Amino acid sequence: MLLYILKRVLAGVVVLFLITVFTYTVFFVLSPDPAYMICGKTCTPDRIADIHEKLGLDKPFWEQIWVFLSGLFVGRDYGEGVNALHCAAPCLGYSFQTSQSVFEMIVQRLPVSATLAVGAAVLWLFAGIGGGLIGAVKKGTWWDRGIMVVALSGISLPNYFVALALQYLLVVKLKWLPFPTAVPFADDPLLWFQSYIMPWFVLAFMYAAMYTRLVRSNVIDTLGQGFIRTARAKGLDTNVVMGKHALRPALTPALTLFGMDFAALLGGALITETVFGLNGVGKLTADSITQNDQPVIMAVTLLAAALVVVANIVVDLLYSVLDPRVRVKAQ
Amino acid sequence: MKKRNVVLGLGLAAALALTGCSSGGDSASDGGSSGEAVKGGTLHVLATTDFSHLDPAQGWDGGVNNFYRLIYRQLTMFAGGDSENPTEIVPDLATDLGTPNEDNTVWTFTLKDDIFFQDGTPITSEDVRFGVERSLDPDIAVGSPYAKILLDGADEYEGVYKDGHLDSIETPDDKTIVFHLNQSYADFGSAVAQPVYTPFPAEGDVTTTSIDKQPISSGPYVVSEYKPGSSIVLERNEYWEPDSDEVRKAYPDKFVWTLGLDNSTIDERMIANQGDDKNAISGIILASSLSRIQEPSIQERTLEGLKGCTTYLALNTTKEPLNDLKVRQAISYAIDKKSVQTATGGPALTDIANTMLPPTVKGHQDFDLYPSEGGEGDPEKAKELLEEAGYADGFELSLDMRAVPVTQAQAESIQESLAKANIDVKLNVVDTAKYWQIIGTPSQQTDAAIAGWCPDWPTGATFLPPLFEGSQIFDQGNSNIAQFDNEEVNKRMDEIRAMTDVEEANKAWGELDKQILESAPAVPLTWEKAVTVTGSNIANAHLHEGYSGGIDYAVVGLKSVDE
Numbered sequence: 001m002l003l004y005i006l007k008r009v010l011a012g013v014v015v016l017f018l019i020t021v022f023t024y025t026v027f028f029v030l031s032p033d034p035a036y037m038i039c040g041k042t043c044t045p046d047r048i049a050d051i052h053e054k055l056g057l058d059k060p061f062w063e064q065i066w067v068f069l070s071g072l073f074v075g076r077d078y079g080e081g082v083n084a085l086h087c088a089a090p091c092l093g094y095s096f097q098t099s100q101s102v103f104e105m106i107v108q109r110l111p112v113s114a115t116l117a118v119g120a121a122v123l124w125l126f127a128g129i130g131g132g133l134i135g136a137v138k139k140g141t142w143w144d145r146g147i148m149v150v151a152l153s154g155i156s157l158p159n160y161f162v163a164l165a166l167q168y169l170l171v172v173k174l175k176w177l178p179f180p181t182a183v184p185f186a187d188d189p190l191l192w193f194q195s196y197i198m199p200w201f202v203l204a205f206m207y208a209a210m211y212t213r214l215v216r217s218n219v220i221d222t223l224g225q226g227f228i229r230t231a232r233a234k235g236l237d238t239n240v241v242m243g244k245h246a247l248r249p250a251l252t253p254a255l256t257l258f259g260m261d262f263a264a265l266l267g268g269a270l271i272t273e274t275v276f277g278l279n280g281v282g283k284l285t286a287d288s289i290t291q292n293d294q295p296v297i298m299a300v301t302l303l304a305a306a307l308v309v310v311a312n313i314v315v316d317l318l319y320s321v322l323d324p325r326v327r328v329k330a331q
Numbered sequence: 332m333k334k335r336n337v338v339l340g341l342g343l344a345a346a347l348a349l350t351g352c353s354s355g356g357d358s359a360s361d362g363g364s365s366g367e368a369v370k371g372g373t374l375h376v377l378a379t380t381d382f383s384h385l386d387p388a389q390g391w392d393g394g395v396n397n398f399y400r401l402i403y404r405q406l407t408m409f410a411g412g413d414s415e416n417p418t419e420i421v422p423d424l425a426t427d428l429g430t431p432n433e434d435n436t437v438w439t440f441t442l443k444d445d446i447f448f449q450d451g452t453p454i455t456s457e458d459v460r461f462g463v464e465r466s467l468d469p470d471i472a473v474g475s476p477y478a479k480i481l482l483d484g485a486d487e488y489e490g491v492y493k494d495g496h497l498d499s500i501e502t503p504d505d506k507t508i509v510f511h512l513n514q515s516y517a518d519f520g521s522a523v524a525q526p527v528y529t530p531f532p533a534e535g536d537v538t539t540t541s542i543d544k545q546p547i548s549s550g551p552y553v554v555s556e557y558k559p560g561s562s563i564v565l566e567r568n569e570y571w572e573p574d575s576d577e578v579r580k581a582y583p584d585k586f587v588w589t590l591g592l593d594n595s596t597i598d599e600r601m602i603a604n605q606g607d608d609k610n611a612i613s614g615i616i617l618a619s620s621l622s623r624i625q626e627p628s629i630q631e632r633t634l635e636g637l638k639g640c641t642t643y644l645a646l647n648t649t650k651e652p653l654n655d656l657k658v659r660q661a662i663s664y665a666i667d668k669k670s671v672q673t674a675t676g677g678p679a680l681t682d683i684a685n686t687m688l689p690p691t692v693k694g695h696q697d698f699d700l701y702p703s704e705g706g707e708g709d710p711e712k713a714k715e716l717l718e719e720a721g722y723a724d725g726f727e728l729s730l731d732m733r734a735v736p737v738t739q740a741q742a743e744s745i746q747e748s749l750a751k752a753n754i755d756v757k758l759n760v761v762d763t764a765k766y767w768q769i770i771g772t773p774s775q776q777t778d779a780a781i782a783g784w785c786p787d788w789p790t791g792a793t794f795l796p797p798l799f800e801g802s803q804i805f806d807q808g809n810s811n812i813a814q815f816d817n818e819e820v821n822k823r824m825d826e827i828r829a830m831t832d833v834e835e836a837n838k839a840w841g842e843l844d845k846q847i848l849e850s851a852p853a854v855p856l857t858w859e860k861a862v863t864v865t866g867s868n869i870a871n872a873h874l875h876e877g878y879s880g881g882i883d884y885a886v887v888g889l890k891s892v893d894e
Contacts, residue, residue, distance in 0.1 A: 031764075032762070032764045032765040032768050033768050036767055036768045036771065036808065037764075038473055039473060039808065041391075041797075041810070043771065043805070043807065043808020043809075043810075044805055044807075044808055045805055045806055045807045045808065047808065048807050048808055050469050054469075054470065079470055081493060082492045082493055083468065083470045083490075083492055083493070083538075083539050085540065097383065098381065098383060098384065098543075098559065099384070099389070099540070099543055100543075100559055105559065105560070108558065108559065108560075108561075109560070164595075167596070167599075168599075171599075171603075172599055172603050175605065178605075178606065179596065179599075179600055179608075181589065182561060274593055275593055275596070276593075276596075277589075277591060277592040277593055277596050279558075279560050279561040279590075279591045283560075283591055284560065287380070287560070287591070292764040
C-alpha cells in the first residue's frame, strides 16, 4: 500500500513538473514582452533592457526555467546590490503589474474561493445525490421527469447567464439581497451568508445537474444487478438495500468526479467570481490574463494543476477504502 | 499601468470639462451631484481594477494620480475640480510656483510651514530631495519620467540607495530646495506636480519596496487598510493642516474603495442607488448602459465631459505610398469621421476630432485642414489627390488594430470610407496584449495603426513631441508611430521648449498642431467622453481636466451625513 502511494505521489510530481515546463514554454514563446507593460508610456530601448535584466528575462530559456523551479524550493533573488530582493520559498515571483508577491496574492484570495467551493459542494452533493436517488427509485413518474427537466436546464443554461439573471432578480428587482461582497464570516455573518448564497446556488445548480443524472443512471444500473435481487430475496429492509447495497457502488463514479470538480473549484471559479465581484483565485486568474501578468498566470495554473493532481491521489486512495476490488489491485 | 493604458480602456478613464464651459453634468441644479458638500461621512468608490502602485514613484496613470491627491502632496498641484480653472497649477507644499534663474535652468522652491508626515514629523527640503532621489532608482523608476528627463545628471544616476545624493538637487536649509536642470524648462512648475516629486522621510527606513506596501502620507488621509485587488480604506490624517492646503477640501471622514468589480455590476449598482451606493462614485459607464440613464432622476446625478485624449490614425510615413504627402492628405480627406464616431458609441460618448490636441489642452486651436460635408469624408477630393500622386487606381493599405470590439468597429468604418477612394484596406488584427509592442517597434508595424494619446498634463508639450518628434523614434517602445521626422517641426519644438513664457509656449504648441497636420502624418479621429453616474448623496463632484481619473477626489463629498 505504501509503495502504491509513493508511486502515485511520484507520478503526480512528474505531471506537475511537465505542466510547469509546458506553461513556461508557452509564455516564453507566445507571450508579449512584459517589459512593455511595465514601462508603458516612457519606454526606451535602454529601459526595456534594464527591465529584462531585473526580471531575469535576458537569460536563456533553460536557465529561466531552472531559476523558476529552484525558486519554488529554495527561493530566489531579484536584482543585486543594495536593492536585492530575496523571495523566500515557495517563491512564485512578483506580479509584473503590481510588484506584489504572487504567493501572498494567492494566499490572500484562497479563502474566498474555498468558501465558494465548500458551500457550493455541500449544496450540489445534497441536491445531486438526493435528486438522483429519487429519480432512480421513482423512475418514469412525474417526480423523475420534473427532476430531470431541472437537471437538464442546469446543464444547458450558461453559468454567467444564471448568475446575472439571479443577481438582477434578487438584488436589483426584488431587493431581497445586497450586492455580494467578499466579507469574512467573522466580520458580519449575515452579510457573509447573503453574499455567498447566490454564487453557491449558481455553482451548485450547474454541478448538481450533472450529479443528479450520474447518480440516477448508476442507481438504476445497480438496482438491476443480481446482488440486489439477492439482498431483497434475503428479506432485507428496503432502506438497507438502497442505502447499503445500491447506493455505495453507485456513488463511486460520483466520488471520482467530485474530487476533480471540487479541486477545480478551489482553483477558482472564474466566471462566477467575476460576475459577483468576489475576489477569489478565479477573479485573480481572469485579471492576470487580461493584464498578461505572467508570474500570476504561472502560479494560478500551477495551483489548479496541483489541486487536481492531489485530488486524484486522494480519490484513488478513498476508492480502495470503498471498493475492495481496487485494494487487491493496489497490492 | 501607464497612461497609454487609459487608451487601452483599463483603469478609471479620464473625464474632463470642456474648455470654456463646465461639463454637462457640472451645471446640474442643486439637486445634482455638484451641490454643497458637508464634512464627514464615508464616501465609497466602486472600481473595476486595483491601483497599479501605491508608491508614487511607480504609479502613473489618471486614476492613480487622482488617488494620490488624497494621501500625497508635491511642491505644486492642479487646482480643484470645483475651481474656475482646474488645470491651473497652484502651490501645494511650496509657497509659490518656484523661482527660476534667467534661463529657466535653476529653480528654487520654498516650503510652507505646518506641513507634516502622518506621524507628525515636519516635512523638510531633505525629505523632498529624498523622495525624488528615491524615484530615480532604476529598480523602481516606472512612474512619471519628469525627474529623469529634466534634472541634471539624472540619466546617469542610480538612485539614493546606490549613489547617495544627486548633485543637481540642493537643500541650503530645511525650507529651501534648488533644482538644477539639464535644459531650459519654463514649465517646471507643472513638472514638480508629478507624483515622483512626493516627499518621504529622509531619516526613516523607507526602502525601494516599502512604500508600495505601506504608504507614508503627507496629504489629508492615511491608508488604514489595503487588501490588494479587493479594497482600500482611507481615514483622516490628524497631522494634515487644512490651513496649509488651498485645494484639498477633504470632506469625507473616510474613503472606501471596493476593487475588482465587474463593470456591468458597477453600472447596475449606480443606477439602482441603494444603501451605501447612494454615497458612491465610480468610473465610466459602459456604452450599453447609456440608454438606461436617460431618466431625469438619473441624469441629475450624471456627469459628463471629454476624457482629454485623442484617438487617431497614425500613417507610417516611411512606407510607400504613405511617404507621399498627397497620399496622406487624400486619406485625411477620405475618412468618414461621422461613421467613426458612430462606431465609437455615437455623439453621447464621443466627439469628432479634427486636431491632434483636444480642446482640453491649453493653447488648443480649433481648425480643420481637411474639411468635408458633415464630417462624412470627401472621397472625390481624395481621388483627385491620389491621381496627382500617381495612384489613380488606388492602392492597398494594411491597418494595425487591436482585437477589441470598439477598435474593430472603428477600423471597419475607416476601411469602408477609404474604399470609396479606391484605397483597399486590409485589417491586421493584433492581440491586445501585444499591440503596443508591435506598433511601438518600427520593424514590426505595418502601414497604419489606430492609436490614442493622453497628455501628462494638459499642454502640447506632453502631447506633440512624443508623437511627432524625430528624436523620439526608437527601435523599441516607440511612441512616434507615424515615424514622422520633419526638420522644421523638430526645430520648432526646440524653439518652443526654449520659450520662457509658459502661456506663449502653450499657444505655440497649438499652432504647431496645425503645422504638423499640414504634413498629415496622422488623422485625428475622435475625442472620447467620460460619462459617469454618481450616488444620490454625492456633492461637489466635478470631473477634473488634469486627471484621466474623472471625479476629483480632493473636493468630492456627501450632501448629508446621518449621525
